[in-house]
Amino acid sequence: MKEFDWHDEAEKQWNQRANFWSKQSQHMWMSGSRSTIIPFIEEYLVPNSKVLDAGCGDGFGSYLLYERGFEVVGIDISTEMIEKANSRHQDEKLSFKQGDLTKLPFLDEFFAGAMAINSLEWIEKPLDALNEIRRVTKSGGIFCVGLLGPTAGPRQNAYPRLYGEKVICNTMMPWEFEKLAEENGWSIVTGQPVNKQAVLPVHTKELPTDLQQALSFMWLFILRKEK
Numbered sequence: 001m002k003e004f005d006w007h008d009e010a011e012k013q014w015n016q017r018a019n020f021w022s023k024q025s026q027h028m029w030m031s032g033s034r035s036t037i038i039p040f041i042e043e044y045l046v047p048n049s050k051v052l053d054a055g056c057g058d059g060f061g062s063y064l065l066y067e068r069g070f071e072v073v074g075i076d077i078s079t080e081m082i083e084k085a086n087s088r089h090q091d092e093k094l095s096f097k098q099g100d101l102t103k104l105p106f107l108d109e110f111f112a113g114a115m116a117i118n119s120l121e122w123i124e125k126p127l128d129a130l131n132e133i134r135r136v137t138k139s140g141g142i143f144c145v146g147l148l149g150p151t152a153g154p155r156q157n158a159y160p161r162l163y164g165e166k167v168i169c170n171t172m173m174p175w176e177f178e179k180l181a182e183e184n185g186w187s188i189v190t191g192q193p194v195n196k197q198a199v200l201p202v203h204t205k206e207l208p209t210d211l212q213q214a215l216s217f218m219w220l221f222i223l224r225k226e227k
Contacts, residue, residue: 006166006168007100007124009166009168010123010168011077013168014122015080018058018078022081022084029061033218036194037061037117037146040144040222041142041222042065044142045070045142046112049112049113050112051113052104052111052115053074053075054119055116055118056074056076056096057078059084059088059089060088063089066089070093071094072093074096075096075098075104075105076098077098082098101116101120101123101133102125102128104136108135109137110138112138112141113141113143114136114143114144115143115146116129116145120170120172121170121172124168126172127184134186138225139226140224140225145181145221146218146219147174147177147218147221150214150216151217152217155171157169174219178221185225186224187223189224191209192219193212193218194219195215196217203215
């Protein structure tokens, strides 16, 4: 039996999901669970700067940043996703590459900012990707991370591990990721939840951050690279 290779399996599975994902992508970014992300990150990025979209999928989030004047490079492990991203729009200020987030093909401090939305959970060693993104981000640069919260349905992708099966979903709690980031050269600027419809702001606004995170479908972090 062929030995399990996380990288190869991740590329294969995301290639298989590319069509399904692309059909939902625009809705998610425009009016669904990702609709608050671009306005959120835009508040902290230097206008018209160069931004990395790490785990860009079919590139719709990259395209929205590009529309707002940023120069964007998207990278994803899936060749099928990158093909869909390239078919959406091509411009000298919007480009896409197939690649591994733990081995980014960019020079040190190449980007003023970065975002990784629901992508760090799909890496065997998330710290390797966190360190690589830090390497290619300028000192003082901004990194927006969207991490699946405890109530997110996609966490079911990790469940088979309880039967000893090999999976490619490396679930982390938001507070675990926060600690990992702070211990490895990032400071926490701010954060905010993306909640399911049943969780209203009135339910959570007085709660401490860790309890807000515990209710979240996704938690959005703004990190800053320490100098």
